[in-house]
Amino acid sequence: MLEQYLPILVLIGIAAGLAVVLMILSRIMGPHRPNAHKLQPYESGMDPISDARDRYSVSFYMVAMEFIVFDLEIVFIYPWAVRYQELGFGTFWAVMVFLTILTLGLVYTLKKESKSFEISKS
Amino acid sequence: MDSSQIPIVSSYIVMAGALGFLLNSAAITVYAERRVAAFIQNRVGPNRVGPLGLFQPLADVVKLIFKEDVTPAQGNPTLHATAPLIPVITALMTVAVIPFGEGIFVTNINVGVLYILAVASLGVYGVTMAGWASNSKYSLLGGLRAAAQMLSYELPMGMALASVVLFAQSLSMVTMVESQAHFWFIFVNPIGAIIFIVCTFAEANRTPFDLVEAEQELVGGFHTEYSSMKFGMFFLAEYMHVVIGSMLITVFFLGGWHLPFAGYYEHILPEAGTWAKAILDISVFLGKTIFLVFVFIWVRWTIPRFKYNQLMSLGWARLLPLSILNFAVIAFILMVIHTYF
Numbered sequence: 001m002l003e004q005y006l007p008i009l010v011l012i013g014i015a016a017g018l019a020v021v022l023m024i025l026s027r028i029m030g031p032h033r034p035n036a037h038k039l040q041p042y043e044s045g046m047d048p049i050s051d052a053r054d055r056y057s058v059s060f061y062m063v064a065m066e067f068i069v070f071d072l073e074i075v076f077i078y079p080w081a082v083r084y085q086e087l088g089f090g091t092f093w094a095v096m097v098f099l100t101i102l103t104l105g106l107v108y109t110l111k112k113e114s115k116s117f118e119i120s121k122s
Numbered sequence: 123m124d125s126s127q128i129p130i131v132s133s134y135i136v137m138a139g140a141l142g143f144l145l146n147s148a149a150i151t152v153y154a155e156r157r158v159a160a161f162i163q164n165r166v167g168p169n170r171v172g173p174l175g176l177f178q179p180l181a182d183v184v185k186l187i188f189k190e191d192v193t194p195a196q197g198n199p200t201l202h203a204t205a206p207l208i209p210v211i212t213a214l215m216t217v218a219v220i221p222f223g224e225g226i227f228v229t230n231i232n233v234g235v236l237y238i239l240a241v242a243s244l245g246v247y248g249v250t251m252a253g254w255a256s257n258s259k260y261s262l263l264g265g266l267r268a269a270a271q272m273l274s275y276e277l278p279m280g281m282a283l284a285s286v287v288l289f290a291q292s293l294s295m296v297t298m299v300e301s302q303a304h305f306w307f308i309f310v311n312p313i314g315a316i317i318f319i320v321c322t323f324a325e326a327n328r329t330p331f332d333l334v335e336a337e338q339e340l341v342g343g344f345h346t347e348y349s350s351m352k353f354g355m356f357f358l359a360e361y362m363h364v365v366i367g368s369m370l371i372t373v374f375f376l377g378g379w380h381l382p383f384a385g386y387y388e389h390i391l392p393e394a395g396t397w398a399k400a401i402l403d404i405s406v407f408l409g410k411t412i413f414l415v416f417v418f419i420w421v422r423w424t425i426p427r428f429k430y431n432q433l434m435s436l437g438w439a440r441l442l443p444l445s446i447l448n449f450a451v452i453a454f455i456l457m458v459i460h461t462y463f
Contacts, residue, residue: 007133007229008218008237014141015214019207019355026187026351039195041258042346051196053257063434067273070442074280077449078236081287084453085460092457096450103446110439 066109073102131400137228140217147415148361149179155361155419162423186354194256194347201255206352208248209359215241216366221296223379223403234295235283238370239276242325245363246272249327249334249344252356256347264343267430268334271324274437275331279321281445285314285452286374299378304385306377313448315375317441322367324437327360329422333430368414369407376410379403 041048080087080095153168153176160167168175193199219234221227231237246269253265287293289310290301308315324331335343342348345356372378394402428436 004229004231007137008215008231010134011137011141011218011228012211012215014137015211016207018141018145018214019210022210022351022355023203023206026189026354027191029187030190030350032190034192036195038192041194041196041256041261042341043259044341048258051257053254053262063270063273066438067277070277071280074277074284077281077284078287078293081284081453082291082293084288084457085291089457089461092453095453099446099450103443106438106442 062109066106069105070102073099131226133228136222136226137218140220140222140228141214144214144217144362144365145358147365148358149183151361151364151415151419152179152182152357154415155422158416158419159423162420183354186351189350191350191352192347194258197257197347198255201251202347203352205248205252205255206348206355206359208251209245210355210362212241212245212248213359213362213366216370219295220366220369220373221299221378222407223400226400226403227296230294230296233293235287235293235298238295239280239283242279243272243276245325245359248356248359252348253344256344258347260341260346261344264334264340264346267340268327268344271327271331271333271433271437274434275321275324275441278317278437278441278445279325281442281449282314282318282321283374285311285445285449286318288449288452288456295373299373299380302377303380303388304383306375306380306382308375311375311448311452313444314452315371317445317448318374319371320441322371323418323421324433326363326367326418328364328418330425330428331433332427333433364415364418365411368411368418371414372407372410376414379407381406 043049076098077095080091084092084095156178157167157175159165168178171177171181193202216238218228219231219237221230249268249272250265253261253263253268256262286298286307289307290298292298292301323329327334333343334340335345340346345353348356377384
């Protein structure tokens with residue numbers, strides 16, 4: 001059973017090795033002449049104003065929370081989708097109730113937070 | 123165990139072939155994109171290096187390797203160097219569970235679909251890390267957009283795949299293709315197919331979903347501060363994701379190595395030898411993949427980019443409810459057919 005995963009491990013090794021070799025190659029072959037202006041973050045030719053790691057819109061936070069809720073839903077759906085014909089109609093309706101509740105949650109969030117999908121101007 | 127579940131060649135030979143194909147196909151896709159773009163825009167495109175300009179990607183790679191590797195002074199050097207590795211590694215990892223033909227796969231794990239979903243969602247870390255490590259405003263915005271976009275489109279993608287699992291009743295990729303011998307899933311589950319294809323475009327950061335690297339607003343997006351082969355690796359990963367995405371669409375919706383409706387006439391065709399069958403299977407699979415790669419390029423040069431709020435509301439308010447509804451309806455129909463017929 002587990003030996004089926006061995007090729008995947010080998011593949012990860014090869015992939016990582018390949019990626020690292022490509023990067024080291026350019027590090028060795030390319031020139032290396034840093035200066036203060038070259039190492040500045042690019043800001044369309046102006047001198048950079050303040051640090052980039054500032055506060056940003058909370059809408060990204062809402063997206064992340066929604067994502068966790070629905071990703072868990074999908075995790076519950078998959079095992080049922082494999083075995084649903086043996087489990088019969090009882091389980092089917094249970095899953096439908098589960099889906100309905102989550103969809104209602106989605107509708108509520110969309111109505112409440114429809115503005116948060118747009119990047120605020122402040 | 124079915125005959126096609128047994129590998130006919132060693133998984134390491136398939137792995138070498140698949141890796142070689144994927145790396146070369148990324149280079150050829152870059153060339154194809156530039157030629158097709160030129161064709162669509164009534165230009166000539168690269169035609170100087172080698173016959174028909176075919177060696178252009180080679181020249182590009184050599185140029186990228188000999189360029190200076192700049193790490194921004196205020197950035198985080200470790201993260202800055204790790205970030206480009208991640209999309210390349212995840213793109214190459216995906217190939218492990220894709221069946222290229224009957225008995226031709228690297229490995230046939232019984233949770234192949236979950237593996238695909240897991241690996242596909244890892245790729246976003248590279249982009250977000252790149253945005254954060256560069257400590258540049260354009261990069262950070264690009265990275266955040268990438269994170270939000272990929273999270274949003276992973277959900278409808280997962281639900282569309284769940285509706286496919288209903289038909290196959292298995293999470294193994296090989297069983298998935300086998301159960302499409304009579305009907306490709308695109309015929310029985312067209313809405314799921316459309317949702318999956320749209321989400322594949324979004325996951326590969328292709329137009330109309332390429333807000334992550336929208337030149338007009340964000341310069342280079344998350345790779346503004348990247349140069350040399352570090353940039354080259356993001357570039358390579360993007361095109362590998364295009365090829366991988368096409369392969370996944372082929373496996374889940376276009377019947378993998380099967381010809382259309384093959385289940386009905388396969389037994390009246392003359393019996394092909396193992397190797398002839400293998401070559402035929404791989405040709406059919408790659409034919410579909412190449413067509414889908416062309417569709418990716420075609421769409422990029424035809425459809426303009428979304429605005430950010432359009433992108434988010436398409437994902438959350440349209441595709442996600444539609445995919446849940448599609449899943450429920452298909453589950454109900456299959457349940458009724460199974461119970462009463």
